[in-house]
Amino acid sequence: MVYTKEECLEALQDAVDELGHPPTVDEYKGLDISPSYNTIIARCGGWIAAKEALGLEHKRGRQYSEADCLEAIQEAAEILGEEPSYDAYERLDISPSAGTSLAICGTWVEAKEKEAWLTRRRVDC
Incomplete structure (x- = not known):
């Protein structure tokens, strides 16, 4: 539905x-x-x-940076041995959540592209 x-x-x-x-x-x-x-x-x-x-207050917990999100995506990729899908990432129960990463980095594809760029940059150094 x-x-x-x-x-x-x-x-x-x-x-x-x-x-x-x-x-x-x-x-x-x-x-x-x-x-x-x-x-x-x-x-x-x-x-x-x-x-x-809905006009609801949002109680903010720990604040994550873009770097925190990208490092978590990289950790998920290492655990899975491949680029993580949104659902695969969520099943790993890594923090920050996939939803938090979306809020900070844009779409899931954008977040993974940023993570891939960051990983390539580290290798090139």
Whole structure:
């Protein structure tokens, strides 16, 4: 099923209503609510953007830099022995999350391209 942005925001609001507070990613993933977290971030431009669209405050945890995200993607590639897909990265449970990397680096493809450039640069030095 293809969900609209509005349906994604309604699901996030359902989670807020059920929990009594804006959910963390892990809390949302633990609920039996559709669409999935990945669909929400895809349709809404990220988890934080979805919360902001509902006028919810986002409690910020650890702040990650672009370098943190790129190093984590490189770590995932080393573990997997290949360039990680978004889903493969998420299954590894590496921090920062794939969603955080998206928010900081742009699309998943852009993040992987930046990581590849960084890796090539290190090899060339």
